[in-house]
Amino acid sequence: MSKTFSIFKRELGSYFATPVAYVFIVVFLFLSGVFTFYIGRFFEAGQANLQAFFVFLPWLYLFFIPAIAMRLWSEERKTGTVELLLTLPVTMTQAVAGKFLAAWVFSGIALGLTFPLWLTVNYLGSPDNGVIAANYIGAFLMAGGFLAIGAAASATTKNQVIALVVAVLVSLLFVLSGFPAVLNFFSGWAPPALLETISSFSFLTRFDAIARGVIDLRDIVYFVSLILFFLFANAVAIDLRKAK
Amino acid sequence: MNRSLLSIAGLVLALALFLSANVLSNATLRHARVDLTENKLYTLSDWSRNILEGIGEPVTLRFYKSEKSIQGIPRLQAYAKRVEELLQEYAAASGGKVRLEIINPEPFTDEELEAESRGLEGLLASLGGERIYLGLAGANSVDEEERIRFFSPEDEETLEYDVTKLIYSLTQKKTVGLLTPLPMVGEEPGFSMGQQPRPSWAIVDGVKELYEFRQIPVDADKIDDDIDALWIVHPKNLSPKAQYAIDQYAMRGGKIALFVDPHCEADAPNFPPGVNPSNQMQALMAPRGSSLDQLMRAWGVEMAPNQVAGDRKLAIQIRSQDRRGRQESVDYVCYMQVGSEQLNPDDFITKNVPNKLFIGAPGALNALEGDAYKDLEIETLVHTTRDAMLIDAARIQSFQLFPEPRRLLDEFVAANQEFALAMRVRGKAASAFPDGKPKDPTPEDPDAEIVEDDAPHIAYAEKPFDIVVVADADLLSDAFWARRMRSLTGGTVIQPMSDNATFLLNVLDELSGNARDLGEIRGSGKFERPFTLTKEIEEAAQKRYYAKIKELEDALTAAEKKLNDLQAAKTEQGGSMMILSEEQQVELEKFETERAKVGKELREVRRRSGEDLEALETRLKFYNMGLIPILVGAVAVGMGAFKGFRRRRRS
Numbered sequence: 001m002s003k004t005f006s007i008f009k010r011e012l013g014s015y016f017a018t019p020v021a022y023v024f025i026v027v028f029l030f031l032s033g034v035f036t037f038y039i040g041r042f043f044e045a046g047q048a049n050l051q052a053f054f055v056f057l058p059w060l061y062l063f064f065i066p067a068i069a070m071r072l073w074s075e076e077r078k079t080g081t082v083e084l085l086l087t088l089p090v091t092m093t094q095a096v097a098g099k100f101l102a103a104w105v106f107s108g109i110a111l112g113l114t115f116p117l118w119l120t121v122n123y124l125g126s127p128d129n130g131v132i133a134a135n136y137i138g139a140f141l142m143a144g145g146f147l148a149i150g151a152a153a154s155a156t157t158k159n160q161v162i163a164l165v166v167a168v169l170v171s172l173l174f175v176l177s178g179f180p181a182v183l184n185f186f187s188g189w190a191p192p193a194l195l196e197t198i199s200s201f202s203f204l205t206r207f208d209a210i211a212r213g214v215i216d217l218r219d220i221v222y223f224v225s226l227i228l229f230f231l232f233a234n235a236v237a238i239d240l241r242k243a244k
Numbered sequence: 245m246n247r248s249l250l251s252i253a254g255l256v257l258a259l260a261l262f263l264s265a266n267v268l269s270n271a272t273l274r275h276a277r278v279d280l281t282e283n284k285l286y287t288l289s290d291w292s293r294n295i296l297e298g299i300g301e302p303v304t305l306r307f308y309k310s311e312k313s314i315q316g317i318p319r320l321q322a323y324a325k326r327v328e329e330l331l332q333e334y335a336a337a338s339g340g341k342v343r344l345e346i347i348n349p350e351p352f353t354d355e356e357l358e359a360e361s362r363g364l365e366g367l368l369a370s371l372g373g374e375r376i377y378l379g380l381a382g383a384n385s386v387d388e389e390e391r392i393r394f395f396s397p398e399d400e401e402t403l404e405y406d407v408t409k410l411i412y413s414l415t416q417k418k419t420v421g422l423l424t425p426l427p428m429v430g431e432e433p434g435f436s437m438g439q440q441p442r443p444s445w446a447i448v449d450g451v452k453e454l455y456e457f458r459q460i461p462v463d464a465d466k467i468d469d470d471i472d473a474l475w476i477v478h479p480k481n482l483s484p485k486a487q488y489a490i491d492q493y494a495m496r497g498g499k500i501a502l503f504v505d506p507h508c509e510a511d512a513p514n515f516p517p518g519v520n521p522s523n524q525m526q527a528l529m530a531p532r533g534s535s536l537d538q539l540m541r542a543w544g545v546e547m548a549p550n551q552v553a554g555d556r557k558l559a560i561q562i563r564s565q566d567r568r569g570r571q572e573s574v575d576y577v578c579y580m581q582v583g584s585e586q587l588n589p590d591d592f593i594t595k596n597v598p599n600k601l602f603i604g605a606p607g608a609l610n611a612l613e614g615d616a617y618k619d620l621e622i623e624t625l626v627h628t629t630r631d632a633m634l635i636d637a638a639r640i641q642s643f644q645l646f647p648e649p650r651r652l653l654d655e656f657v658a659a660n661q662e663f664a665l666a667m668r669v670r671g672k673a674a675s676a677f678p679d680g681k682p683k684d685p686t687p688e689d690p691d692a693e694i695v696e697d698d699a700p701h702i703a704y705a706e707k708p709f710d711i712v713v714v715a716d717a718d719l720l721s722d723a724f725w726a727r728r729m730r731s732l733t734g735g736t737v738i739q740p741m742s743d744n745a746t747f748l749l750n751v752l753d754e755l756s757g758n759a760r761d762l763g764e765i766r767g768s769g770k771f772e773r774p775f776t777l778t779k780e781i782e783e784a785a786q787k788r789y790y791a792k793i794k795e796l797e798d799a800l801t802a803a804e805k806k807l808n809d810l811q812a813a814k815t816e817q818g819g820s821m822m823i824l825s826e827e828q829q830v831e832l833e834k835f836e837t838e839r840a841k842v843g844k845e846l847r848e849v850r851r852r853s854g855e856d857l858e859a860l861e862t863r864l865k866f867y868n869m870g871l872i873p874i875l876v877g878a879v880a881v882g883m884g885a886f887k888g889f890r891r892r893r894r895s
Contacts, residue, residue, distance in 0.1 A: 017887075022880035026873040033869030043861050048773040113876070116868045124775040124864075130280035197267045199315055205322055214286045217276035221269040229262040236251045 003090045007098025015106050025110050048125030054135045061146050066167035069150025070160045072099050096235045107143040131213035138210030141223040148230035155237035177202040288333045291761035292408045296338040299415040304343045306381045308359045311348045313369050313376045323397040349377045365393040365733035384414040394733045405765045418756035419456040424477035446726035446738045450745050467493035472756035477503045478717040480534040484682040491676045497707025499755035505717040506533045506552050506607035506637045542676035543669050544617040545713050547607045551634040553663045554578045564649050576649040578605040588625045593750040596767025602742040604718035608663035620671040624664040633659045666714040672705035712751050719744045781856050796846045803838045
């Protein structure tokens, strides 16, 4: 456990050692502000809630989170430090978990720095803070989901661009899985129960469900199982490549 | 090679685990939730549970959900899941009294026909004519039916109220009798040849959903005892016979919701085409007030005769024409937006009105004092602010032809008194007809049968009565609370813009003895959350600049008047409009300059009054979009410098 923690610490520290992380945070905050105030028409709508912010968040995450995930493994591959990492007395699990947790916490920090929005909406009116809290929890879980997919993608190749594209595509699949286009692919041969499960796999569906203000155990099971699955895939990918 | 195969196998296994874990949890973990909303919108409330406990007979709920077709619309499917789970909670909490059946009406099946026959509406899904059903048909043990035609996600806020109301009205329906000369109840289809039947007022439809509804003729001579609540609206020119019937109903311990009005806008004359314009004018100017003075005074209440209350603070903005014929938005003091501060917090009726009431040209009520009222408890339910005054009803009447809301505002002088707009009277009092039943006027036909009514005259209330008197009838009309919109399924739905209907239903519930739980649900969870700060800033700016704008507009009008006088004087003298004396030329130029200057100042002031709000918005945008990024950048630079400093030190 403590080994995982030390990997986590090292990773998180390394994020802030380079200017990239700061640039990332600044751009993320600025863009989410633009979406909220200009495209989401926060002031014009005049409602005391953060809908204008959260409705765009999944789409912002679609591009920003895989970018964080890229440096998880692709870079190490390129510079050949993967092997170095694995000769250290840490298990695959601890390495994968430590890196993932560091990235997740980093995304959480970026999300948390949007707190002025929460203050603003309370200053302007009297919003349902329980709903806003639920939205933030849902967003954090969703970020974890995107990250796990990205981590798995980044472990498969040393080319960061390809990894990014793969990560975005797979994430997109999950985001849109509730939509008819995706369902039609399965509707020919899958039984209705499976069909409903497939559409319930959409990030949007799950996030919308939490965004109402209710944390359902099923939604937590969904995100946790998704993260675990993709981290497992992540470990498998590293392992396979290592063998070569 | 072996290793790769093992890994792939492991991956497939993991995928299967992932999928099955979710399928399993979807199916089984139905009740594990944390509801973080402020009003617990997603949990079955205790009030609903109370009502479920109280129902005496079994109820069957048939939930129609088109499983396959609904998957084409993710939003609808998610909502359908929520509805289904809520219905299951109802069944579980009812101790077996509510039975839930889930039916899947796929296109062109028997189930679809069944759904249609029960009055459910389907959403047109595709060009192929397939319909998606998401509705509820409830039936009780005597096969009476109530339904929710289509569960639209837009009505999510009132979901629990709609379902509880449906169950309640299947097990208990009190009777409400409506007595009114107004055309509140719609015509039956086919009544007027070749024309669309006049629809009911939306509020009547709302009452019909929860109550057994009966229309009582305006010349009724008896109010039946099975009327649980008597609803009187705008009782204009009621015959003494009808008034006596109402009086005796009260004496038997009756429950009455009385809506009188010194100026009822809904009492508008109907003009069939071809009516002489002067007749139109006359009809428009005819008095529109109603009052039941004789009865009300017996009950300890009087309404200031021919007076309309106006409130400057609560005034609603309307569009009107200013003095120079231009469109403008102006506060009309007789239309009021009443909020929780003007409602009685102790009475159940007004406690459960979460949003505003829109009131139109109300009267002012007064509680009478005297020995005759010693057994009565009279309390005010709704009142104005102190920034209110009484205005002659005749003047408001003339507004029909010559609207002048701006002038009313300019001449407003606050009486520094809170006027009561609605009161509740409970207890006992004497009959309003101390001499007994009023004699019938001599019948025209001397051979007509004179029916003797042998009901004894009740001189003093046998049981305590409960009467709510409201000094406005317009709040019941569509214009003041209901917006008719097309629903997803093509039918019409009512979207409330104010809580007037909630208020009426609370009144009828209280009077008829309906479970208070219903009112609690009705009044919960429907909170609008606007930006209160921006509203305050706008109001403050308007007040600050109102005086200045008025001053400038007056100056502008004066300047124009002078100009016109000058032109008129010239014509009088017989001179041509074109030739000006030198003096007049100078005057003309002076006034034109004045007018331009004042006009410019006016625009400037109007612009400045919006500035406060803009400044706030800009400031907030900076804090949100600029502040943190700048701080983060500073930290980055700081860290960089620190590291650089450390590196230099080491070397």
